[in-house]
Amino acid sequence: MTSLSLLELRHLRTLAALDETGSVSRAAKRVHLTQSALSHQIKVLQNHYGLPIVRRQGQNIELTEAGKHLVTLARRVLEEIQATERNLAKMSEHAxxxxxxxxxxxxxxxxxxxxxxxxxxxxxxxxxxxxxxxxxxxxxxxxxxxxxxxxxxxxxxxxxxxxxxxxxFEILAVLAPEHPLRAKKILHARDFDGETLITYPVPEERIDLIRNVLKPAGVQPERRTAELTVAILQLVASRRGIAALPSWGLKNYVEHDYVTARRIGSQGLWxxxxxxxxxxxxxxxxxxxxxxxxxxxxxxxxxxxxxxxxxxx
Amino acid sequence: MTSLSLLELRHLRTLAALDETGSVSRAAKRVHLTQSALSHQIKVLQNHYGLPIVRRQGQNIELTEAGKHLVTLARRVLEEIQATERNLAKMSEHAxxxxxxxxxxxxxxxxxxxxxxxxxxxxxxxxxxxxxxxxxxxxxxxxxxxxxxxxxxxxxxxxxxxxxxxxxFEILAVLAPEHPLRAKKILHARDFDGETLITYPVPEERIDLIRNVLKPAGVQPERRTAELTVAILQLVASRRGIAALPSWGLKNYVEHDYVTARRIGSQGLWxxxxxxxxxxxxxxxxxxxxxxxxxxxxxxxxxxxxxxxxxxx
DNA sequence: CATATCAATGAATACGATTCATAAGTCTCT
DNA sequence: AGAGACTTATGAATCGTATTCATTGATATG
The missing domain is CATH 3.40.190.10 (Periplasmic binding protein-like II)
Incomplete structure (x- = not known):
C-alpha cells in the first residue's frame, strides 16, 4: 500500500506514552528515549500534518484534538500488533x-x-x-x-x-492521620525510634526500610506483622504503629484521610x-x-x- | 505502550506489497526501495519472530502462514492509519x-x-x-x-x-483471433501498413501508437474511431481493424479468446x-x-x- | 528570588536502513 | 545442455536520519 505518510509505529508508541504520562520527559522514560528525541518527533508530526498535536499546559503538556485522534489510532494499532505477535509466538516452538x-x-x-x-x-x-x-x-x-x-x-x-x-517505585512511610510525626514532611531513621513497625511476615533482610535505612542508623523499632496490605493499613489507622509501603497502593487511602504518607529520607526510599x-x-x-x-x-x-x-x- | 517489537510500519507496507505482487522485486518497486532492501527487511523479521515469513516458490515467493498473519495485520493497520490521517486532513485548512x-x-x-x-x-x-x-x-x-x-x-x-x-503501463496491439498478424509475437510499425486502426476520437498526437511508432516510421494506416472501449473491442473482434489499448483492460477478453493481444516493438510500447x-x-x-x-x-x-x-x- | 523541573531547539553524533556489487538459484528458449 | 533473462540472497559500504548532547527559555515551588 502506497503512502505519503511518514508516520511510524515509533510515533504511535510515543503518542500513547505522551497521553498516559501527560509529560514529554515522563513519556521519554517510558519509551527509553530522551526528552529531546520526543520533542523532535512531535515537531516532525506537527509539521507533517500542519496541526498542533500537543499543547503546553503549564509544566506539562496536553494532547490537542488532533493528538487524541492519533492516540486512539495508536491504542488500536498497538493492541492489534501485540495480538498478532502473540499469534506468531504461538506458532514458534516453546509456545x-x-x-x-x-x-x-x-x-x-x-x-x-x-x-x-x-x-x-x-x-x-x-x-x-x-x-x-x-x-x-x-x-x-x-x-x-x-x-x-x-x-x-x-x-x-x-x-x-x-x-x-x-x-x-517509592516506598512511603504510612502514619495514622493524628500521628505526631505527621508534622514532618520527611521522615528520617531516628524518627522511627520507639515506634512500632508493621510489616509483612518476612525476615528483616527483605524489608527495604530496615535493611537500607534503619539498620545502618542503628535504629531497631519493635515489629508487628500482618499478611495482607489492608490489614497493615488497618493497624496503622488504628494507631498501632507505622508501616512502609509502595506509593502506588496508598493513593486512595491517603485521599480519604484514612492514613497519611510521608517520604523517607530526603531522596526518598526507592x-x-x-x-x-x-x-x-x-x-x-x-x-x-x-x-x-x-x-x-x-x-x-x-x-x-x-x-x-x-x-x- | 512498551514493546519489544522491532516491527515498524515500513515492514507492514512491504508485507502488503509482497502479498499483492508475489515477488520481492515487484514489491520493491511498489514501495520505492531496492529488492535488496526488502530482502534484508524480510530477513530481520524472520530472525526476530524465529519463523519463516516467505517461502521461495520458483522464481517468485509466497507468504507462509506467519506471513499471512502479518499481512492481514498490515491491511487492517494501514487502512486505519489512512482513515485517521484523512480525519486529520479534514481538521486542517483547505479541507x-x-x-x-x-x-x-x-x-x-x-x-x-x-x-x-x-x-x-x-x-x-x-x-x-x-x-x-x-x-x-x-x-x-x-x-x-x-x-x-x-x-x-x-x-x-x-x-x-x-x-x-x-x-x-504497456499498450498492446489488439487483433481479431483469426488475424494473420497473430502469427507474430511482436508487431512492428510496418505491420500496421494497410491495416485499419481503431481508436478513440481524439487527434493523432494523442495516440501513442501513432505519435511514437507509426509516424516516425512513416506508416499511416486508415483510422476509424469509437467512443467506448467495448465498442473498439467489438470492432476488432469483427475484423474491422486493429486497435492499441492498455494491457490492463484486455485480460478478460484475451482469456476468453475474444481478441488477441501482441506486444508493439521489441521493448513494448509504454x-x-x-x-x-x-x-x-x-x-x-x-x-x-x-x-x-x-x-x-x-x-x-x-x-x-x-x-x-x-x-x- | 533562588531552585528545580519542564519543553524547545540547533548542532553533533551514532545507528541502522538502504544501496551497491555480486553470487547463486530458477525458468525459458533454442 | 547451455545461454540468457529473470529472479532472490548476502556481505560490505554508504547514506540518511533519528537520537543525543548541550543549551536556552518557561513555569512552578518554597
Whole structure:
C-alpha cells in the first residue's frame, strides 16, 4: 500500500506514552528515549500534518484534538500488533509450558491479579500458577524447577539467571492521620525510634526500610506483622504503629484521610522490581509476552512508578 | 505502550506489497526501495519472530502462514492509519473545495469509477465532478479554473503546474483471433501498413501508437474511431481493424479468446500516466488523499502496471 | 528570588536502513 | 545442455536520519 505518510509505529508508541504520562520527559522514560528525541518527533508530526498535536499546559503538556485522534489510532494499532505477535509466538516452538510465579513482594498482588487474568485468556495452553508460601531462597526454586518466575526486588548475580527489570517505585512511610510525626514532611531513621513497625511476615533482610535505612542508623523499632496490605493499613489507622509501603497502593487511602504518607529520607526510599527467570525460560515467547504486558499494565495502572532500562542482552 | 517489537510500519507496507505482487522485486518497486532492501527487511523479521515469513516458490515467493498473519495485520493497520490521517486532513485548512477531473485517456474510466465512488464517501464536502467533452489544451483548463485535475500521459513543463506520476503501463496491439498478424509475437510499425486502426476520437498526437511508432516510421494506416472501449473491442473482434489499448483492460477478453493481444516493438510500447494540478491545489489534503488511493486501487486492480518514482519536491 | 523541573531547539553524533556489487538459484528458449 | 533473462540472497559500504548532547527559555515551588 502506497503512502505519503511518514508516520511510524515509533510515533504511535510515543503518542500513547505522551497521553498516559501527560509529560514529554515522563513519556521519554517510558519509551527509553530522551526528552529531546520526543520533542523532535512531535515537531516532525506537527509539521507533517500542519496541526498542533500537543499543547503546553503549564509544566506539562496536553494532547490537542488532533493528538487524541492519533492516540486512539495508536491504542488500536498497538493492541492489534501485540495480538498478532502473540499469534506468531504461538506458532514458534516453546509456545506452551508453565508459568509458576513466586512473589517476594506482597504488595505485588495488587497488580498481578488482573495481569494473570489477562494472561490466562491469551495463553490458555500455559499452565499458570502462583506458588504460595514463604521461600528463603526463591531463586533456588527456579534452579530446582519448582517455579518459573520470581518477582522481587533484589538483583543477585547468579549463573544462568536473568533479571528482567520491571519498574522502580517509592516506598512511603504510612502514619495514622493524628500521628505526631505527621508534622514532618520527611521522615528520617531516628524518627522511627520507639515506634512500632508493621510489616509483612518476612525476615528483616527483605524489608527495604530496615535493611537500607534503619539498620545502618542503628535504629531497631519493635515489629508487628500482618499478611495482607489492608490489614497493615488497618493497624496503622488504628494507631498501632507505622508501616512502609509502595506509593502506588496508598493513593486512595491517603485521599480519604484514612492514613497519611510521608517520604523517607530526603531522596526518598526507592526500590526496583525485577522478574527473574532461568536464562532458558527467558527465551520462551509466552514469558516475553508476560513481561511486556506486565510492564504495560503496571505503567497504566500504577501511579508514580519509573521505568527501568531493559537489560542488555 | 512498551514493546519489544522491532516491527515498524515500513515492514507492514512491504508485507502488503509482497502479498499483492508475489515477488520481492515487484514489491520493491511498489514501495520505492531496492529488492535488496526488502530482502534484508524480510530477513530481520524472520530472525526476530524465529519463523519463516516467505517461502521461495520458483522464481517468485509466497507468504507462509506467519506471513499471512502479518499481512492481514498490515491491511487492517494501514487502512486505519489512512482513515485517521484523512480525519486529520479534514481538521486542517483547505479541507473542502472541488475536484473536477479531466480525462485525456478514455480507458481510465475503468479504474476511475470505483475510485470516485470511494472518494465521494470519504470526502462528502468536496464537490467531485468529471468534466466531459474533448479539450484541446486541458492544462489550460486548470489555469482558467475550469478543472482541478487532468489525468493524462504527457508531462508538459509549465509554470505553476505539477505532474503527479501515477503508474506506467504497456499498450498492446489488439487483433481479431483469426488475424494473420497473430502469427507474430511482436508487431512492428510496418505491420500496421494497410491495416485499419481503431481508436478513440481524439487527434493523432494523442495516440501513442501513432505519435511514437507509426509516424516516425512513416506508416499511416486508415483510422476509424469509437467512443467506448467495448465498442473498439467489438470492432476488432469483427475484423474491422486493429486497435492499441492498455494491457490492463484486455485480460478478460484475451482469456476468453475474444481478441488477441501482441506486444508493439521489441521493448513494448509504454506510456506513463500522470495526474496534473496547479501547484496550489496540489497541497490540498483531499487531493493528496485522492492521489494516494488512486495509486493504491490501481496497483490492487490493474495487472502489469509499474510504479513511477514520486516527483521530487 | 533562588531552585528545580519542564519543553524547545540547533548542532553533533551514532545507528541502522538502504544501496551497491555480486553470487547463486530458477525458468525459458533454442 | 547451455545461454540468457529473470529472479532472490548476502556481505560490505554508504547514506540518511533519528537520537543525543548541550543549551536556552518557561513555569512552578518554597
Amino acid at each position: 506452551s509450558g508453565s508459568l509458576r510465579i513466586v512473589l517476594e513482594c506482597h504488595t505485588c498482588f495488587d497488580w498481578l491479579m488482573p495481569l494473570m487474568d489477562a494472561f490466562r485468556q491469551n495463553w490458555p495452553e500455559v499452565e499458570l500458577d502462583l506458588v504460595s508460601g514463604f521461600h528463603s531462597d526463591p531463586i533456588q526454586l527456579l534452579e530446582e524447577g519448582g517455579a518459573d518466575v520470581v518477582i522481587g526486588s533484589e538483583q543477585v548475580e547468579r549463573r544462568g539467571i536473568v533479571h528482567h527489570p520491571l519498574f522502580r 526500590s526496583d522490581l525485577y522478574a527473574s527467570t532461568l536464562a532458558e525460560t527467558a527465551a520462551r515467547p509466552y514469558l516475553r509476552d508476560f513481561l511486556v504486558t506486565a510492564r504495560n499494565t503496571c505503567f497504566a495502572t500504577l501511579d508514580g512508578i519509573i521505568p527501568l532500562e531493559p537489560a542488555e542482552q | 473542502s473545495g472541488s475536484l473536477r477531473i479531466v480525462l485525456e485517456c478514455h480507458t481510465c474510466f475503468d479504474w476511475l469509477m470505483p475510485l470516485m465512488d470511494a472518494f465521494r464517501q470519504n470526502w462528502p464536502e468536496v464537490e467531485l465532478d468529471l468534466v466531459s467533452g474533448f479539450h484541446s489544451d486541458p492544462i489550460q483548463l486548470l489555469e482558467e479554473g475550469g478543472a482541478d485535475v487532468v489525468i493524462g500521459s504527457e508531462q508538459v513543463e509549465r509554470r505553476g503546474i505539477v505532474h503527479h506520476p501515477l503508474f506506467r 506510456s506513463d500516466l500522470y495526474a496534473s494540478t496547479l501547484a496550489e491545489t496540489a497541497a490540498r489534503p483531499y487531493l493528496r488523499d485522492f492521489l494516494v488511493t488512486a495509486r493504491n486501487t490501481c496497483f490492487a486492480t490493474l495487472d502489469g502496471i509499474i510504479p513511477l518514482e514520486p516527483a521530487e519536491q
